[in-house]
Amino acid sequence: MNPMKVGLLGLGVVGGGTWSVLTRNAEEIARRAGRRIEVTRVAVRDVAKARARLGENMAVSTDVHALVRDPDIDIVVELIGGDTLARELVLEAIAQGKHVVTANKALLAKHGNEIFAAASERGVMVAFEAAVAGGIPIIKAIREGLTANRIEWLAGIINGTTNFILSEMRSRGLPFAEVLAEAQRLGYAEADPTFDVEGVDAAHKLTLLASLAFGIPVQFDRAYIEGISQLAQEDIAHAERLGYRIKLLGITKRRPDGIELRVHPALVPAERLLANVEGAMNAVLVRGDAVGPTLYYGQGAGEEPTASAVVADLVDVTRLHTADPGNRVPHLAFQPDAMSDLPILPIEQIHTSYYLRLRVDDRPGVLADIARILADRAISIGSMIQEPSNVGGADIIFLTHEALEGNVNQAIASIESLPFVRSKVTRLRMENLT
Amino acid sequence: MNPMKVGLLGLGVVGGGTWSVLTRNAEEIARRAGRRIEVTRVAVRDVAKARARLGENMAVSTDVHALVRDPDIDIVVELIGGDTLARELVLEAIAQGKHVVTANKALLAKHGNEIFAAASERGVMVAFEAAVAGGIPIIKAIREGLTANRIEWLAGIINGTTNFILSEMRSRGLPFAEVLAEAQRLGYAEADPTFDVEGVDAAHKLTLLASLAFGIPVQFDRAYIEGISQLAQEDIAHAERLGYRIKLLGITKRRPDGIELRVHPALVPAERLLANVEGAMNAVLVRGDAVGPTLYYGQGAGEEPTASAVVADLVDVTRLHTADPGNRVPHLAFQPDAMSDLPILPIEQIHTSYYLRLRVDDRPGVLADIARILADRAISIGSMIQEPSNVGGADIIFLTHEALEGNVNQAIASIESLPFVRSKVTRLRMENLT
8 A cells, every 4th residue: 555644744852753753663563554654744943954854855844834735645743832823734734634643732622622623524533642641542542442431530640740840859858949940950841831830731631631531522721720839848748648649630520510620739549559650650540430440651751652642643544544534433532413511610619538737826726616617618527637836836737528629618718717827728639549 | 323233142241241331331332433332132041041131122042153143233242251162153253244342362362363364354353352451451552552662562460360369468468378268259269260370361361462562473372371379478578578579470572583471470679550550450561662661550350341341342343344454453453464473482581580589508608609500501690688597597589680591490400409408499580670
C-alpha cells in the first residue's frame, strides 16, 4: 500500500520527537500498520533549523496554511500549541477533508465541541491521545478498553511539574518556592509556571477525560481549579504523619444530579498506588462499574513519550481512514447524538472529606464550640489531633467524613469568626480513592 | 442500525458476567457503539439453570455446534474453557465466517497460531482482551496504544491467586501451604491449584503478551515456568529485610539473539509500583523505546472485570466487522507476513541478577572459595550478608549483578559440591525493572 502522508505543523519538543520516532521505528511501525507513515511536509517558524534536523529533501516552509491545504497530505499533525492559530488551522484542515492529530489540550478543552462537530460533519477524525498524560494510552483505555462500563469516577495525576514539586517538597522537607526554583533550573518547570502550578494544565486534561468518561460536552469553564502554590510544607508533613500524601489530582465523578469536575491538591492514603507515583510521572485511576478500579501509569510529558501517543494516533487514523465514519470510535467516546446533558456541579455541591487545620487559644470549651459548628452542618469528624503550638495556643487538625463542600465553607466561616480562633482555617480535600 | 447478534458458548463465571454487563449497561454501551449488542442464543450444559438466569425467551440449548453454525449469529463468544472442544468450536465458527471473542488463554497459548491463521484466511477477527489480566485493557495498550514503540521488555503480575498468596505470606509471615489452604477456603484458589501456583496460567498469558510485544508466533512450549510452591517464607523475609518483595512475574525481554520468556518468583525493589501491587490484583509494566515505562493495573479475574474485556472486544468487533480486513489491527499486533523469527532463548541463556542463599561451616576460607567460583563464571557480587545460623554454621546471602543463568547454574553446582557447604543453594532471580 502507498505510504500515508503526514504534514507536521511545528517542530518543537513533540514535533521533533514525532519525527524521531517515525524515522527510527519506521520499520517496526510499518510491520504493525501494514503501510508506511511518512512525514512529507513540515511547516515551522525557523526553516533553516528544521532543514538541519530533517535533511535537505524535506519540504519545509513557514506557510502553515499551504500545508493544511496541500492535497497530497492525508493527515495534519498540529503541534504548534496555543488556541488561536491552532484552532484556525485545525478547522481549516478539517474543512479540507483532512484528518487531524493533535497534542493540544488547551485547544480541545476550550474549542473541542466546535472542532469535533466540524470533524463529524466533514467525516474526518481528530485524534488527541497525546493531549492527556503523554505516552499513557489513557484516552484509548477509557474510550475503547472500558467501553462496557458505566464509569463512576476517575482521579489522575496529570501534570508532571506539580507532581515533581510535591514529591520534592515531601521527600526533602522544602517549601514550594524553593522547589519551584529548582524545578525551573532543571527544566521541569517553565519560566512562567502559572499554567502548571495553578492547575490550569491539569484542568484542560481533566476536562477532556470527563467528557470521555461521561459523554458530556467539553466544559473547561465549569471546572473548579486550585493549584499548589499556596500549599504549606507543614500540611504535607502533617499529612504524612497521618498516613497520607498530598497530590495534585484531577477528579471527575458522576453524581445523580451532575458531574464533579475539579483540580486541587488532595490527601490520598499513603498505601494507594496513586500516592506512590513520584517525580514527574503521571497516573490515572479509573473506576468502572464492571471492571472496578484500573490504573494507567507512565511519563506524562517529554519528547518521545508524547510522540509515542502522536504516532499511535497516526496509526489509528491510518487504519480507520477508509472506514465508514459511523463505525469509528466517536471523538468523545459517545455517539454525538447520545451525549449526556448532566450538568457540571458547582464546587459547593461536591461531596468529599476534608482536612481542616487551625490555631486556637488553649482554653476550655474551644473544641466543644467548633465541634458544634461542624455538627450543625452535618459534618462528621473522623479523627482529630490537638497539640500545643510552639508560638502559644494549640493547633487542631480535623479529618472529616464525607460532607457537602457548601456546608464546609459555612462551617469554616463560622469557625473563623469565633473569638478564640487565631488563624484562618487551612482546608484541604481528602480522597479515599476506593 | 440493527443490533449485533451474539451467541454465547458457556454461562459460567465470565459468561454470566458478560450477560449481566451487556444487560445492565445496554444503554451506555449502545450510546458508545452506535448500535445494540444482544445475546440472542446461548449454549450451555444445564439448560434449566441458564433459563432461570436468562429468562424463558432466550434461545438456550446444549447444542454448541448448532450455535456456531447459526446463520443469525454475528459473533461467537467462547467461554467454555479447555482446549479441545473450545478449539474445535472456535475453528468451526471461523469456518462459518463468524467473528470470535474468547477469554481462553490456554487455547490461544497452545493453538493461537493455527486459530489466527484460520481467522486471517477467512477474514474474521478473533479478539481476546479477556484472556490476559482480566479487565485491564493490556492487549489494546500493547497492540495499539504503544504501536509507535520498539518494545524492549514487559514484566507482569498476571495471576491473581499467586499474588494473593505471596501478599499474605509476606504480610502475615505464614508458609505457603497454610496460605494456600486459606486461599482455597476463600475461593481465591481452585481445589486443584496447580495451574495457578506452578505458574502455568501466568505462562499462558505471558506467551500471548510476548507475541504482541515482539511479533513472534505463540510458543507456549518454549516458556520457562517456575511456580511459587517451593518458595520458603524465610526468603520472603530475607528479601523484605534487603528492600525487596517477591512477586511471581511473567517476564519477556528482547535480546539481540532472541527473546526471554519466563515465569518465576522474582525479587523486586520494594519502592517499585509493581512491588506494591497486593492481593489478587494484576499489573503489567511495559517498556517501549519511545514511551519509556508504562504500567497497567486492575483486577485480573472475576465475573465482571473479565466481562468488561469481553464486551470491549464485542464493541471493537462490532465497529470493525465491515472494515477491510487489511485495515484491522492484526491479531498478534504485527502483520502476519511481517512476524519476527527471533527464537525464544533457553533459560540458560537469559541474563538477570540473582539472590543466592546457602548455609556453610563457619570457618576461614569459606567465603574466599565461594567468591572465587562466582568470579570464575563472571558473576559479580553486588552485596552480601553473612550471619550465624541458629542451627550452627553460617547463612550467607549473595545478591549478584547481572549474569548469565548458565554460568550461575554451573557456579551453584560447584558451590554445592564444596565440602563445607551444608545446604543446597536457594536461587531466586532479581528484577530491577528499570
